[in-house]
Amino acid sequence: MDYQLILHEIYEIISAQKDRGELASYIPELAKVNPDNFGIYLTTVDKNEFGIGDCYTKFSIQSIAKVLSLSLAYKILGEKIWVRVGVEPSGTPFNSLVQLETDKGIPRNPFINSGALVICDILVSQLKNPLQDFLSFIREISDNANVNFSKSIIESERSVGYRNIALCNFIKSFGNIINDPDEILNFYFSMCSIEMSCQELSKTFLFFANNGFINSGNKQILSISQTKRINAIMQTCGFYDESGEFTFKVGLPGKSGVGGGIIAIHPNNYSIATWSPKLNKKGNSYRGMRFLELLTTNTQSSIF
Amino acid sequence: MDYQLILHEIYEIISAQKDRGELASYIPELAKVNPDNFGIYLTTVDKNEFGIGDCYTKFSIQSIAKVLSLSLAYKILGEKIWVRVGVEPSGTPFNSLVQLETDKGIPRNPFINSGALVICDILVSQLKNPLQDFLSFIREISDNANVNFSKSIIESERSVGYRNIALCNFIKSFGNIINDPDEILNFYFSMCSIEMSCQELSKTFLFFANNGFINSGNKQILSISQTKRINAIMQTCGFYDESGEFTFKVGLPGKSGVGGGIIAIHPNNYSIATWSPKLNKKGNSYRGMRFLELLTTNTQSSIF
Amino acid sequence: MDYQLILHEIYEIISAQKDRGELASYIPELAKVNPDNFGIYLTTVDKNEFGIGDCYTKFSIQSIAKVLSLSLAYKILGEKIWVRVGVEPSGTPFNSLVQLETDKGIPRNPFINSGALVICDILVSQLKNPLQDFLSFIREISDNANVNFSKSIIESERSVGYRNIALCNFIKSFGNIINDPDEILNFYFSMCSIEMSCQELSKTFLFFANNGFINSGNKQILSISQTKRINAIMQTCGFYDESGEFTFKVGLPGKSGVGGGIIAIHPNNYSIATWSPKLNKKGNSYRGMRFLELLTTNTQSSIF
């Protein structure tokens, strides 16, 4: 398929339309981003790469990082992690506390904030130097020593992170956070602050399209079964309470972040990263979702 | 792939293990079924067929019929139907009323009971002879004049159907049921009473694996996009509040019924029907889920 | 205390102010009532009576009748009734179904619709001719053979009563309605259709201020303890999710109806009925609540 042509055509269509939605205003630092940024990058499993627009500009990947922390925790502990977090879509917004009260502190899935906090707690328990080791893991799978946390984003999130502080302490009250809440929150805010460009993001997530292999297939990060299972969770839970809509319209596993990024995976084919900062009401990039919908609709290439 | 061998091996494994779960006791007629029934049938898009166990015995397909009523409504009205029902997983049990109160009578998806009732309402409005026309549609796609409603099941469900009566009147109170609730409930109970064997079920659902085509590809029931979209909804919503788990473990779009049947679709490959009446706590067939998990795990053939 | 003067003064003040709120538009028959009606009637335990405005015009007492059905059920069965319905404020609107799902069909209190339906079920089981016997009970305590059901209101409510049909069948699905839901709903709609004037209402409810005695103290309808306990439930649950507000501002046990009536009790002193059809957002008479607030504030006579 001539991806460069396809990306170009869709990019033209969407650029010509009015961009809807709003910047993630609740994190001061994110509200400063130029809302007109719009980039796409697609990497195929046979190593062809296609980019357009602002695809080399770094941005805050935010919740997309939750897939990477989940991967590392899953790699280390295997199926044991599912005792502490579920794999069901939540039916509620990403930062909701309601479900936790019903389910006694077991988050529905690892991609809502509560579930991601529990995964952070697992990593903090398992890693010797949690933040450093996590960064090393990302640098390895991205083959990129350039990936880093953003101090200004960390500070910005911490200054307004009351909801996440509430979530973390709430889970702690049920006993499903083992470590000190402040340490977990520090890990969580740092993880979410990671900055990547569409190009970097697309390459970092390629192993999800490649049965868990990186490095031209020389090294396996996750087993085939684990890779498929994380893709499955991205499919049902990757877009908060818009996951069904994304599955319905786009038909690929994926994950969004409030920085305006989206990663989507076509197993055995490609990984694609989009970035456009304006978010719809559910907190997902408006243009990114539109782009991916047109991509799989026009090419009839959803996994369904 | 040698499906006959694979089906045989997994059938042996599971038959040797203890069957867990309980019959759907709340519908008297379903509680009479022999719990030891266990059948599988797989039909490939290139028309090969493989069956094992009680795969020619008819059983009550129950909620699996919701996929067929959705297909007919979607075929008739197109995207307009999504004004009246969503495509998001609900995060709550199949017969919950809670979500409706929050969402003002718009069910989260067409596979929870409330959403299926709204789809019935659409069909009752659109069809000249609703039940007869619906049956004709199923007979056409199954190429089987033998498919029928079961009067005893209809009566049995009606006698205990208070929760569904509640749901239907509740939605009516929000204005999202147009017709008389009794008529909708009659359609609903009839639809759920349809009886098919695994063989019939597998063949009836083959068009979801075949881009919407039946009859060796001579007739298209749904467009490619519509077919993919219904598969997508099966993926995120087909197993009530266990949809995430099914996606995670099996990795195929599918739909279950409290009669113990499950249909699953591997797009462009096959449709498979399983039947074993004992249900787990979430209302899905215990053995059926286990069978499909082993099938896609052993053959590494989930769509993810 | 010179009640005639006090009533007159407050009546003047409120009549001079703008009436807020809306008629109960969802029941067609109630929407036809002249919204300017405004009447008050106060009866003291020593048999003095004071009326003002439209206090002799009959209106639909609606939910106020729930106190009378509760009284009869309590009189017949005693404390046994609390196995089937609670005495806690619900924190949710009068016709909410959410709480029932959590509490497995046990309504929080007998004054929300679900609880009143359970009380109706008790009466239908206990009374030989339910509607006739219930009417006789009311005629006895009101000393008024003139009290009756309104056929037009019954029909009007039935024509739009989907929410109550839903509630009744929902409770039935939990097993906490014994009889046929249609029979219970018929009793419920009839009970709510009773018509009384403020004068009649005030006199009917006087026994709650008089330790359970009617007929100048010659006959006891409820024991002192039972009387106090129903007053207590009126205090905490009489105004749906505005019960706290009424207790806070008025400080008397009471009960409202969507017909615009309110009854309030000052134990050992008086019963007072108000009627003004425009309702605030919580479904309680706007002017009625204002009147009672001024009455107890100006006379410093709340029970607290």
Next chain:
Amino acid sequence: MDYQLILHEIYEIISAQKDRGELASYIPELAKVNPDNFGIYLTTVDKNEFGIGDCYTKFSIQSIAKVLSLSLAYKILGEKIWVRVGVEPSGTPFNSLVQLETDKGIPRNPFINSGALVICDILVSQLKNPLQDFLSFIREISDNANVNFSKSIIESERSVGYRNIALCNFIKSFGNIINDPDEILNFYFSMCSIEMSCQELSKTFLFFANNGFINSGNKQILSISQTKRINAIMQTCGFYDESGEFTFKVGLPGKSGVGGGIIAIHPNNYSIATWSPKLNKKGNSYRGMRFLELLTTNTQSSIF
């Protein structure tokens, strides 16, 4: 009425019965208290006093202090405080976060933990030396310079106070906590740590039975209207999701604490404090509730 005799009789009855319930085990320091403690103290508005059992032993008054902080905030700001907290019973446990999510950070009432935290926030904003000034207020109304915070209880609560930390940060995320959450939590834990005996508690709360006056009527702490209104809130919200039950069985405004204390008010008559540390499932003293039920039932003296 011969209160000494009445108290004595009921004390005998209850002491002879098995004590049910459990100590508040979640706060380590409270779990160390001798569960057999049982004291009662009643003070009448005409200054007669009656005590029995362990009525001179100090204990942690816990949530009972919320009535005192509310009184001080109400005294300072008047009706303005109700913009930030409601007066409705919540229908949920004392430490629930669910309702806050629906109501956007406005707690239902000032006696659930969330509401008490908002009141603390008001006091921290309004008082020069918050903790010192609050203590002075309590010492004034109790006429007792001996009342104090307990450092060991403060530390004990802080060490396990994750749920309250979650609540406070959750409200802060909605903007209904102005100050730093840590400062509010410090005030909250200190307030709850206050220790009093039944005698001290009964005398401290006497002004609620005395139209707001202390010091033999020489000084008014709250206006009559304010006093009545706080009594009203105690009536509907004083016992968490058992407030309806307490109103039903006891029929007095009151407030409980997880230290096993209960204060109850009979307006214009008396205030009574009970203490017995074993709590029922709703978190209220088992023996205390039984005692007060027998008291008002035997003397037919509830306010209803």
